[in-house]
Every structure is written in structure tokens, then in C-alpha cells.
Amino acid sequence: MEWREFAEQMARLARDLLAQDSLQATLDEIAASAVRLVEGCDAAGILAVRKGRAVTLAACGSAVQECDRLQGELGEGPCFDLARHKDGERVYRIADLSRPRPAWQRFAEAARPLGIGSMTGLLLYTDNDDFGALNLYARRPGAFGKDVETAGWLLASHAAVALADARTIDQLEHAMETRHAIGEAMGILMERHGLSADEAFSVLRRISQHHNIKLRDVAQRVRTEPANPA
Structure with missing residues (x-):
């Protein structure tokens, strides 16, 4: 060539x-x-x-x-x-x-x-x-x-x-998807349990640290799993 x-x-x-x-x-x-x-x-x-x-x-x-x-x-x-x-x-x-x-x-x-x-x-x-x-x-x-x-x-x-x-670009898109997932999970916790935004985020972070799971994965579980029955 x-x-x-x-x-x-x-x-x-x-x-x-x-x-x-x-x-x-x-x-x-x-x-x-x-x-x-x-x-x-x-x-x-x-x-x-x-x-x-x-x-x-x-x-x-x-x-x-x-x-x-x-x-x-x-x-x-x-x-x-x-x-x-x-x-x-x-x-x-x-x-x-x-x-x-x-x-x-x-x-x-x-x-x-x-x-x-x-x-x-x-x-x-x-x-x-x-x-x-x-x-x-x-x-x-x-x-x-x-x-x-x-x-x-x-x-x-x-x-x-x-x-x-x-x-x-991949990192930026991943970061945006992560923020979106966490935001949705916080909203679900706030609605279910009457929490403030700071309290809802603290719950996600506590679960992440206690179980050694990424924060995004915790948020995904909250989004997909049904609420515990009363």
C-alpha cells in the first residue's frame, strides 16, 4: 500500500x-x-x-x-x-x-x-x-x-x-446516569417514609457503606424493588 x-x-x-x-x-x-x-x-x-x-x-x-x-x-x-x-x-x-x-x-x-x-x-x-x-x-x-x-x-x-x-464521554454519561438513579431513589424514599432529601441520601449512603455496595447499585435496588408491606 x-x-x-x-x-x-x-x-x-x-x-x-x-x-x-x-x-x-x-x-x-x-x-x-x-x-x-x-x-x-x-x-x-x-x-x-x-x-x-x-x-x-x-x-x-x-x-x-x-x-x-x-x-x-x-x-x-x-x-x-x-x-x-x-x-x-x-x-x-x-x-x-x-x-x-x-x-x-x-x-x-x-x-x-x-x-x-x-x-x-x-x-x-x-x-x-x-x-x-x-x-x-x-x-x-x-x-x-x-x-x-x-x-x-x-x-x-x-x-x-x-x-x-x-x-x-463514557465517564460523563456514566456520571449523569448515576446522578439520575440516585435522584430517583431519593425521591422514592422521601415519598415512602416522609424523609427530607438529606435524610434520604444518608439512608442510601449508610446502606452502601454497611454492605460495601456502590451507591449507584443501592439506588438501583430502591428503584426496582417493591416497598416492604406495612
Whole structure:
């Protein structure tokens, strides 16, 4: 693919990512776009590490989730190490899974039966956030050369900006939904028990703290469960 054509595709990708209607849709589109736009890429996914555990945030291709599971189970692998910021690297690559780095030997042996010949991981980050690793998989060894790595890096940079924007919108929408749920629950308690707004909120907060349940979940229970009979 010529770089001019690729640049045009990157511009379209930026618009497509910003047009997604949720954080998960943005993650899914990034993985699908990697397969579509990066030459030689047969599958792609986004992996994050949460409390030492590998979490697949998005997958395009049948081997992605199993590959992520193996890395988390073994505690090694290019994408797993990248997502947890080991060594401060931003790109990891296994050009040929039959000849991996010694540190990834167990993972490579387990991953080869999945039909993976080579793979590249690229950190998804902005100045303020790290989102995990965008992982590219190919069936044949040596699929990801320097040009392809550069193309993947450009895609990852676009993706990180879109994720930052999507997460901000998702957090705002979640906060609005939470406030709405709590407001409705307070109104129900005020009507049922003749409480003031402050008293109703104190009831919700007390239940949340006593049972170690999020305030939003307490509010949801009040909204959905019938009043206790007199």
C-alpha cells in the first residue's frame, strides 16, 4: 500500500473512531481497523493488565482471546509485558514464534498451535493515559517489518486519541446516569417514609457503606424493588 493511500485511510479512521457511540464500540473498531489496514495482519486485539491479570478489551480474530489468556496464565509475552509497561518499551515484536526471546519461550511454544507465526504489540497511550496494548497477529513468520510496524504505530496513535475522547464521554454519561438513579431513589424514599432529601441520601449512603455496595447499585435496588408491606 502506498503511504499516500494509507494517510487517507488514517484520516477516515480518525473520523470513524470519533463517530462510535460507546467506549466498547471504539475498542472494537480499533481492532477491526488493524486487520483491515495493516498489511499482513490476520487478527488483532487490545489487551490490558488489571491487577496482574490479562484482560481482553477487544478482539478481531479467533486466536486473540486464547493468546491473551496464555500470556496472562504464563505471566509472559510481548503484549502482556507491554501492557504492564515492563522495561518502559512502547513496541514489542516476535518476528518468528519459532525463535522468540528467551523470556517469552514458554508463551511462544503454547501460541504456535494457534496458528500464529509472528506478532507485534504497540502501546496505546497519550500524555495522560495508558490504555493497554494493540496487538497484531499474523499467520506467517516475518509478516511485520519496519514499514508495517510504522503503519501500526500510526494506527495506535490515532486509536489512543480516540480512546481518550471516548472514555471521557463514557465517564460523563456514566456520571449523569448515576446522578439520575440516585435522584430517583431519593425521591422514592422521601415519598415512602416522609424523609427530607438529606435524610434520604444518608439512608442510601449508610446502606452502601454497611454492605460495601456502590451507591449507584443501592439506588438501583430502591428503584426496582417493591416497598416492604406495612
